[in-house]
Amino acid sequence: MSDILSIVDLTKQYASPRGKAGVLNNLNLTVGKSEFVCILGPSGCGKSTLLRCIAGFEDYQGEIVCNGHKVKKPSIDRMMVFQDYNQLFPWKTVEDNIKYALKLRGEKDSDALARKVEELLHNVGLYEYRKFYPHELSGGMKQRVAISRARAINPEIVLMDEPFAALDAITRNRLQWNLYEISRREKVTVMFVTHNIQEAITLGSRVLIMNSNGEIVVDEQNPLQQPVRPSTPGYGELWDRYSRILQGEEG
Amino acid sequence: MTGWPVSNKFLSSKKQYTGIAVQLVFLLVCGIAWQWYATSRNIMGFPPLDVIVSHLVDSFTSPRQPILVYMAHSFLLIVEGMFIGAVAAVILSGLSVLNNVIGAIYKLLISIFDLLPGVALLPILMITIGANDMSILILVIHSVLWPMSRYIMDGFRMIPKTYIEVGKNFGLGMYRMLVDVYIPASFANVLSGLKVGWARAWRGLISAEMIFGAAQSAGIGVYINNARTIWLDYPGVYGAIFLIILVGVIVEYGFFHVIECRTVKKWGMIK
Ligand SMILES: Nc1ncnc2c1ncn2[C@@H]1O[C@H](COP(=O)(O)OP(=O)(O)OP(=O)(O)O)[C@@H](O)[C@H]1O
Numbered sequence: 001m002s003d004i005l006s007i008v009d010l011t012k013q014y015a016s017p018r019g020k021a022g023v024l025n026n027l028n029l030t031v032g033k034s035e036f037v038c039i040l041g042p043s044g045c046g047k048s049t050l051l052r053c054i055a056g057f058e059d060y061q062g063e064i065v066c067n068g069h070k071v072k073k074p075s076i077d078r079m080m081v082f083q084d085y086n087q088l089f090p091w092k093t094v095e096d097n098i099k100y101a102l103k104l105r106g107e108k109d110s111d112a113l114a115r116k117v118e119e120l121l122h123n124v125g126l127y128e129y130r131k132f133y134p135h136e137l138s139g140g141m142k143q144r145v146a147i148s149r150a151r152a153i154n155p156e157i158v159l160m161d162e163p164f165a166a167l168d169a170i171t172r173n174r175l176q177w178n179l180y181e182i183s184r185r186e187k188v189t190v191m192f193v194t195h196n197i198q199e200a201i202t203l204g205s206r207v208l209i210m211n212s213n214g215e216i217v218v219d220e221q222n223p224l225q226q227p228v229r230p231s232t233p234g235y236g237e238l239w240d241r242y243s244r245i246l247q248g249e250e251g
Numbered sequence: 252m253t254g255w256p257v258s259n260k261f262l263s264s265k266k267q268y269t270g271i272a273v274q275l276v277f278l279l280v281c282g283i284a285w286q287w288y289a290t291s292r293n294i295m296g297f298p299p300l301d302v303i304v305s306h307l308v309d310s311f312t313s314p315r316q317p318i319l320v321y322m323a324h325s326f327l328l329i330v331e332g333m334f335i336g337a338v339a340a341v342i343l344s345g346l347s348v349l350n351n352v353i354g355a356i357y358k359l360l361i362s363i364f365d366l367l368p369g370v371a372l373l374p375i376l377m378i379t380i381g382a383n384d385m386s387i388l389i390l391v392i393h394s395v396l397w398p399m400s401r402y403i404m405d406g407f408r409m410i411p412k413t414y415i416e417v418g419k420n421f422g423l424g425m426y427r428m429l430v431d432v433y434i435p436a437s438f439a440n441v442l443s444g445l446k447v448g449w450a451r452a453w454r455g456l457i458s459a460e461m462i463f464g465a466a467q468s469a470g471i472g473v474y475i476n477n478a479r480t481i482w483l484d485y486p487g488v489y490g491a492i493f494l495i496i497l498v499g500v501i502v503e504y505g506f507f508h509v510i511e512c513r514t515v516k517k518w519g520m521i522k
């Protein structure tokens with residue numbers, strides 16, 4: 001498996017007077033192509049910070065290399081999907097938001113654009129809503145469009161920062177399955193931050209757990225048979241183990 | 252994903268119609284009161300509405316220059332000035348975002364000039380450029396440029412961080428960032444700036460025309476002056492004022508309101 005992302009001795013501290021202590025200290029990590037890495041950890045441990053460093057939004061010490069290039073600023077190779085529902089451009093329709101992303105990838109032919117928009121929106125069940133503006137959609141719909149937009153970019157790696165955190169359980173489940181299916185079919189590389197153990201076990205091919213010092217304390221392949229359901233053998237034990245580790249870290 | 256997508260843009264129309272009805276009734280009552288007062292007292296400087304309206308209608312085809320020619324003169328001047336002012340405001344505010352030095356200087360200029368009423372500049376314009384349309388044009392540009400820049404810069408500052416980060420993530424260059432993210436994301440403010448600019452420019456222009464007098468300009472402000480001093484046509488003074496109000500209302504509802512509905516309202520960025 002070839003590595004797409006390699007992080008060596010990543011250290012990050014914010015410049016604010018209160019936060020002199022580093023958020024991330026000498027963090028090392030490599031991610032292979034088409035891995036789906038889920039990151040768990042207590043609130044404030046630096047999960048978002050890690051993604052933002054990889055995305056190129058923050059300056060950092062150490063080295064982050066994506067696909068052979070050192071990360072210095074944001075790029076369409078590393079596409080972020082935010083937790084914020086309002087990440088689609090509200091002045092563009094659903095369809096135009098996605099077209100805009102496709103055009104950034106150099107697609108100009110209008111027939112090809114229409115075809116790709118149709119495919120991407122069908123995949124998340126929102127083709128009927130293509131002419132809607134973002135404010136006419138629910139939170140879950142907006143997140144699905146945001147995921148489609150990130151796919152339209154076809155980046156080396158998709159960075160997702162709790163995109164489903166604010167959704168109700170049922171919608172969340174549906175979106176998880178949707179994302180699971182797409183990611184396994186298209187073999188996209190994903191780093192997915194979540195608070196939710198179920199989500200990490202269901203989606204991840206690999207699970208990381210960070211402690212409150214911003215260190216990685218668990219890094220393992222998801223041992224369960226995929227696709228993972230609550231009835232999958234070993235699910236309960238794994239959930240318990242992660243939960244205990246997380247509680248230990250928070251206490 | 253449940254059910255069929257239905258847009259709900261007509262839900263608010265009932266409330267809207269009630270508002271319009273109330274406004275019309277109010278205007279009607281005011282009109283009746285005016286008519287009653289003017290006919291019962293018969294004051295020379297306060298003509299009844301029917302006299303004003305018939306004078307106004309006559310003045311559309313008057314043997315002296317028709318009133319609409321005066322109006323057109325003023326209107327073209329203001330459209331020209333507003334266009335230049337608005338484009339300059341967008342460009343200069345954009346440059347201020349891209350470059351810190353320009354930004355610092357431009358902010359200073361805005362705080363200096365935004366407080367300065369256009370009419371206060373008139374003496375200087377008359378001395379340096381002369382009492383002519385060029386001075387009025389500059390006054391209009393002055394009235395639009397600063398408030399609009401202030402609104403745009405405030406708008407830029409209030410853009411949610413996420414939109415800007417998405418733009419950066421897309422790898423947009425400075426120009427695309429400005430055109431594709433900053434301007435649409437702050438379009439509500441761009442429009443507010445344009446409205447404030449329009450109101451100030453329209454007032455400034457008419458004041459200037461009245462100060463310049465007949466020889467130098469041929470706008471609606473001059474018409475009001477002439478009606479009072481030369482033609483002794485007091486209903487004509489009122490008629491011209493009504494026309495000025497009418498143009499204001501048409502611009503507000505026929506232009507700004509339409510643009511607002513087709514952009515920021517449609518995008519759900521304002522209510
Ligand atoms: N812009 C900032 N300036 C200063 N400190 C910051 C900034 N952003 C985050 N921090 C600090 O960095 C630490 C890690 O924050 P981060 O947002 O990465 O946590 P997180 O793991 O994503 O938490 P959560 O699960 O609650 O989202 C926190 O202690 C926070 O106070």
Ligand SMILES: [Mg+2]
Pocket residue numbers: 047048049161
């Ligand atoms: Mg976070």
